[in-house]
Amino acid sequence: MAEATVRKARPKHLNLMQIRLPLPGFVSILHRISGIGLFLCLPVLIALFGASLGTPEQLECYRQAMAFTLLGLPVVKLLLLGLLWAYLHHFCAGIRFLLLDMHIGIELAPARASAMAVLVISLSLTAFLGVLTW
């Protein structure tokens, strides 16, 4: 086998700022970011869940946490709004991954469309549930 293939020196773009992520890749990395965010905030979420179902003193703590503001911003509520988005994104993207596992929508066009749907649906649901529960 004397096949001489001349390899062209291709440019490597491993700079994260230079890589243009396709939409499904964007959904995928957001799945990871939302997951780690939810994991890191688990103690806060469990504490608030417990306080909402606890003794009258704990319930008072829960109400104070909800009303807590920093520089005029309701930071606890804003954090919860962010985590609501993280949960909903993880939920929608997770269902998309389950469908892909079942070979549903694996062609390029449907995969792109479903990635867009995940972004739109999770943001819309966040806005809807956020307004409803604020």
Place this chain on the structure above:
Amino acid sequence: MVKRLVVGAHYGFRDWLVQRVTGTVMAFFTVYMLVRIAALPAWDNAAWRALMSGGFTKFVTFLFALSLFFHAWIGVRDIWMDYVKPISVRLTLHAITLLALTGYAGWVAQILWRL
């Protein structure tokens, strides 16, 4: 001498499956709870407490919590494996993650069965 891996992805298929089963359990629970909350007579603390005091709700909430912690263990471990290369640091992070999640499971059980 056998070369053993202290940490690493040598349990691929089982964890892949666990991730999907726990994810499905959580998805069904999410929809179920949204329906139950939407159907509450009022959105106040008394109604919330009454909902969470139900035996079935406690049972499925605890199943959700266990699914969540198992799911989080696999997901977070994969993240450590992707980004943390020194084995000592990685093993420490794995241990901390497992200990935290085990503690959370006890914490949630205590919140639920105090009601």
